[in-house]
Amino acid sequence: MSKKAHKISDNIPKDSPLYSYLVTKEETGVSVGLSATSVRGPNFVDLNTDYKNSKVLLINPPMCAPNGMTKRSIPPAAIAYVAGSLREVGIEVELLDCVIEGWGHEELIDEKNGIYTYGLSDEAVADYLAESKPGIIGLSLVFSQDLRNLCKISRVAKKVLPNSIVVAGGLHPTMYPESTFRHCTFDGERTIDYILRGEGEYRLAEFVFNYQKGKVDKNQDGLIGYFDRKMVTNPETKKIQDLDSLPLPAYDLLPMEKYFEVDMPANPFHKGKRVMHLHTSRGCPIECTFCSSTNFSYAFRTRSPQIVYDEIKHYIDTYDIDEVQFLDDNLLLNGARAEKLFDVIKPLNLSWCTPNGTMVITWKPHLMEKAIDSGMYQATLALDGLTEETHKLTGKPVDMHNVADKIDAFRKRDVLVHGFFVIGMPGEKIEDIQNGLEWVKTLNFSSASFFIAQPYPGAELYEVELAKGNIKEEDGLRAVKAKSFIKNLGISGEFLEETVGSFKKDYEKIIKKREGDGWRNRYEKHFKRLTNPDLQLMVNTRGEINFNGPDGVLIQLDKLEVD
Ligand code: B12
Numbered sequence: 001m002s003k004k005a006h007k008i009s010d011n012i013p014k015d016s017p018l019y020s021y022l023v024t025k026e027e028t029g030v031s032v033g034l035s036a037t038s039v040r041g042p043n044f045v046d047l048n049t050d051y052k053n054s055k056v057l058l059i060n061p062p063m064c065a066p067n068g069m070t071k072r073s074i075p076p077a078a079i080a081y082v083a084g085s086l087r088e089v090g091i092e093v094e095l096l097d098c099v100i101e102g103w104g105h106e107e108l109i110d111e112k113n114g115i116y117t118y119g120l121s122d123e124a125v126a127d128y129l130a131e132s133k134p135g136i137i138g139l140s141l142v143f144s145q146d147l148r149n150l151c152k153i154s155r156v157a158k159k160v161l162p163n164s165i166v167v168a169g170g171l172h173p174t175m176y177p178e179s180t181f182r183h184c185t186f187d188g189e190r191t192i193d194y195i196l197r198g199e200g201e202y203r204l205a206e207f208v209f210n211y212q213k214g215k216v217d218k219n220q221d222g223l224i225g226y227f228d229r230k231m232v233t234n235p236e237t238k239k240i241q242d243l244d245s246l247p248l249p250a251y252d253l254l255p256m257e258k259y260f261e262v263d264m265p266a267n268p269f270h271k272g273k274r275v276m277h278l279h280t281s282r283g284c285p286i287e288c289t290f291c292s293s294t295n296f297s298y299a300f301r302t303r304s305p306q307i308v309y310d311e312i313k314h315y316i317d318t319y320d321i322d323e324v325q326f327l328d329d330n331l332l333l334n335g336a337r338a339e340k341l342f343d344v345i346k347p348l349n350l351s352w353c354t355p356n357g358t359m360v361i362t363w364k365p366h367l368m369e370k371a372i373d374s375g376m377y378q379a380t381l382a383l384d385g386l387t388e389e390t391h392k393l394t395g396k397p398v399d400m401h402n403v404a405d406k407i408d409a410f411r412k413r414d415v416l417v418h419g420f421f422v423i424g425m426p427g428e429k430i431e432d433i434q435n436g437l438e439w440v441k442t443l444n445f446s447s448a449s450f451f452i453a454q455p456y457p458g459a460e461l462y463e464v465e466l467a468k469g470n471i472k473e474e475d476g477l478r479a480v481k482a483k484s485f486i487k488n489l490g491i492s493g494e495f496l497e498e499t500v501g502s503f504k505k506d507y508e509k510i511i512k513k514r515e516g517d518g519w520r521n522r523y524e525k526h527f528k529r530l531t532n533p534d535l536q537l538m539v540n541t542r543g544e545i546n547f548n549g550p551d552g553v554l555i556q557l558d559k560l561e562v563d
């Protein structure tokens with residue numbers, strides 16, 4: 001049991017799937033007296049399948065994205081981590097990343113909204129399965145918007161290999177198991193057998209060991225499945241405390257050269273030639289209301305600097321990388337650890353950046369110096385809200401008084417600074433947005449993204465607005481991010497889209513003027529690549545980017561960046 005239990009936000013409706021998930025987790029449930037009492041003995045049930053074949057195939061499904069969005073070629077860490085652990089305990093495992101394997105393949109799946117999926121077709125997945133013949137198929141769902149792709153694959157899997165067992169994992173199935181099973185039911189047949197909640201490394205290994213004996217443990221930690229036609233939900237009580245004990249992600253089971261060749265990392269405007277992504281920690285306890293990561297994992301757990309060094313060194317030796325992009329939720333939460341980390345990686349002489357947002361308050365002068373000295377060329381500052389009032393709504397701690405100084409301090413040292421803003425939170429006032437945007441014009445960012453607040457499943461915002469009837473379930477599964485889907489905002493959606501849209505154009509002009517030729521020169525080679533139709537780096541475009549028109553560079557950047 002953890003010593004410090006995290007209190008569940010009072011705003012999360014008690015009848016929501018998110019609340020049901022949180023109360024049964026050790027890290028949050030204890031706080032409301034509904035502790036994870038679930039440490040029950042095993043209850044083995046026969047599987048009735050050909051359990052002699054226990055080869056595991058883990059699949060990262062194709063991605064959904066709107067017309068014109070830039071795609072990404074990032075090796076999927078989730079399945080690579082799980083595979084690393086399975087392999088360590090002697091389980092045969094294979095990986096299929098539908099995104100990279102089917103890079104040139106796109107399908108229009110929602111004509112009205114111009115939504116495509118990119119990645120392997122159903123037929124290609126079927127062929128792969130027929131050839132590979134796994135006994136267990138593990139499907140990973142990191143983005144709720146890709147649920148339909150996961151369901152398409154589970155359906156194909158059950159058709160091609162009806163005796164295989166299909167297990168789903170990742171943030172969305174963990175928090176929304178009922179909806180995941182429901183969406184993956186076709187003609188009355190469920191195509192997902194089990195969901196394993198939370199971190200999959202040890203849970204899937206335990207599941208496979210039971211499977212090898214022809215059994216499933218009905219009480220397994222985090223397992224959800226149907227037994228005698230009833231859905232049985234086990235709480236997720238265990239979290240991996242010692243991240244250093246995990247084997248490295250099994251990237252060697254993925255076609256790594258293809259990722260380097262396509263070369264669209266999280267920050268596609270990179271400095272190095274061969275980029276690798278890294279997670280030095282897991283979790284974030286800040287609880288911003290628009291964020292789902294924090295509910296998936298409040299507990300901030302870190303890897304030791306030496307282990308991170310070893311991992312990077314391994315990638316230098318194996319893949320000849322020259323840049324690292326950190327994908328932590330909150331890289332700098334523990335400042336002392338971050339400083340130590342930067343000291344330790346400095347001798348590797350790499351360029352690095354933080355495409356994910358970092359909190360402005362965590363950037364203390366000393367840490368800044370260490371980060372820059374160790375190779376950081378770009379920092380992303382996630383202000384998210386535009387005003388103090390908005391920060392009260394989102395729960396994000398931002399000291400607005402020294403934002404400008406911090407940006408200037410980075411820029412003086414030639415570090416690029418990208419800003420993240422979330423606009424249109426329920427309760428936000430028009431004057432605050434307008435004043436906030438005027439203030440942004442005075443900030444010396446080298447680029448910035450302005451997101452319209454989205455209800456992401458797993459976030460407090462999603463559950464609160466769903467309970468109020470201001471959104472529907474589907475609104476959390478949408479791939480369009482440039483529109484507001486929340487009703488009764490107090491601001492009209494059109495106003496918001498118009499205000500944000502026209503501000504982006506104004507801001508782009510300001511940045512271009514301020515940065516002079518430097519900006520264009522810095523990104524020139526990347527733009528050349530984006531506009532090369534043969535590379536298919538953007539969804540359904542032939543590399544058409546209008547640098548000076550309404551779809552100017554910043555707007556493109558906006559489509560690229562992520563928090
Ligand atoms: C890296 C990342 C990206 C990368 C994607 C990289 C990739 N292809 O893998 C990029 C930059 C492309 C990206 C983009 C976006 N992202 Co993003 N991203 C992340 C981030 C920071 C890390 C994901 C990750 O790799 N984690 C590391 C692995 C090891 O952890 P994991 O995924 O949780 O996997 C573990 C378990 O879930 C489980 N598991 C996972 N799969 C399986 C399968 C089985 C069978 C089992 C048993 C277990 C299991 O075991 C794993 C190991 O412990 C997450 C935040 C987070 N912490 O998860 C946001 C996150 C996933 N992104 C999010 C969002 C919203 C976006 C964008 C929409 C942002 C935007 N406005 O544009 C875009 C959309 C991209 C798209 N679909 O087009 C949201 C998703 C919310 C939701 N409910 O959908 C998240 C959760 C962040 C947040 N603040 O809420 N993102």
Ligand code: SF4
Binds near residue numbers: 359396
């Ligand atoms: S948005 Fe960032 S700081 Fe806020 S809870 Fe999510 S990960 Fe933490």
